[in-house]
Amino acid sequence: MSTYQTHAFPLSRIATIDVCETGRKKHHVAAMIELDVTESRKKVRQSRTMHEKISFTAWLVKAISLTIEKHQMAAAFLKGKRSAMIFEDINISMVVEKEVNGQKVPIPMIIEKSQQTTAASITRQINNAKTSPLTEQDMVLQKNTGRMERIYYHLPGFLRRGIWKFMLKRPRLVYGKMGNVAITSIGMMGNVKGWFIPLSVHPLCFGISTIQKKPVVVNDQIVIREMLSMTILLDHDVIDGSNMARFINELSKNIENGTGL
Numbered sequence: 473m474s475t476y477q478t479h480a481f482p483l484s485r486i487a488t489i490d491v492c493e494t495g496r497k498k499h500h501v502a503a504m505i506e507l508d509v510t511e512s513r514k515k516v517r518q519s520r521t522m523h524e525k526i527s528f529t530a531w532l533v534k535a536i537s538l539t540i541e542k543h544q545m546a547a548a549f550l551k552g553k554r555s556a557m558i559f560e561d562i563n564i565s566m567v568v569e570k571e572v573n574g575q576k577v578p579i580p581m582i583i584e585k586s587q588q589t590t591a592a593s594i595t596r597q598i599n600n601a602k603t604s605p606l607t608e609q610d611m612v613l614q615k616n617t618g619r620m621e622r623i624y625y626h627l628p629g630f631l632r633r634g635i636w637k638f639m640l641k642r643p644r645l646v647y648g649k650m651g652n653v654a655i656t657s658i659g660m661m662g663n664v665k666g667w668f669i670p671l672s673v674h675p676l677c678f679g680i681s682t683i684q685k686k687p688v689v690v691n692d693q694i695v696i697r698e699m700l701s702m703t704i705l706l707d708h709d710v711i712d713g714s715n716m717a718r719f720i721n722e723l724s725k726n727i728e729n730g731t732g733l
Contacts, residue, residue, distance in 0.1 A: 563651030
């Protein structure tokens with residue numbers, strides 16, 4: 473008989489499973505796009521100074537936020553069956569990897585009012601989230617957990633997923649907990665040559681993959697450019713296909729032109 477090891481998951485894995493199961497039932501349309509970020513990356517590097525650091529990921533959050541600000545329906549929540557709830561501010565949920573009890577654990581953080589926040593400030597928020605101390609008791613969603621949230625981990629699956637269903641029918645509640653946009657950049661943690669399609673309970677979600685150097689045609693010439701693979705999930709319950717296309721078109725231009733730098 474072969475030997476084996478049993479690896480115990482951190483409690484936060486339970487919430488991840490529930491989010492994936494709930495997200496599977498969302499009517500998301502997945503758009504898989506490729507963006508030329510050669511010039512944008514140059515502008516990010518040029519924007520860095522001795523006193524102000526800007527990461528590419530933080531600037532990407534800023535560019536996405538500025539685009540959503542002009543296409544607010546893309547991040548709207550379905551309210552009932554006949555209306556959508558649009559929040560004025562864009563609160564973006566991201567995941568940072570932290571060590572808890574010797575294990576690497578993905579922990580959500582919220583960047584509030586990201587459309588008003590500078591790329592440098594977003595960089596600082598992400599770095600602080602990565603380095604601040606954390607214990608197993610601290611987080612389920614974004615806020616420090618209370619007694620009820622700790623009880624959540626010990627509920628049976630159908631009750632936990634019932635809680636998510638209850639929350640998603642109340643946009644103000646879920647917006648306060650996890651914002652209206654999700655960005656996951658797990659593709660940047662390794663050399664992923666392609667796209668990945670995330671699962672999300674947010675109305676709008678971005679899956680950021682790896683930047684690869686590829687030959688592309690520019691002005692009828694084949695040149696090597698830095699290309700970013702990105703997947704965008706849009707909730708078809710609140711936004712139609714034509715508006716999705718307009719949003720993606722403007723987002724592509726903003727990212728490729730370095731908007732917000």
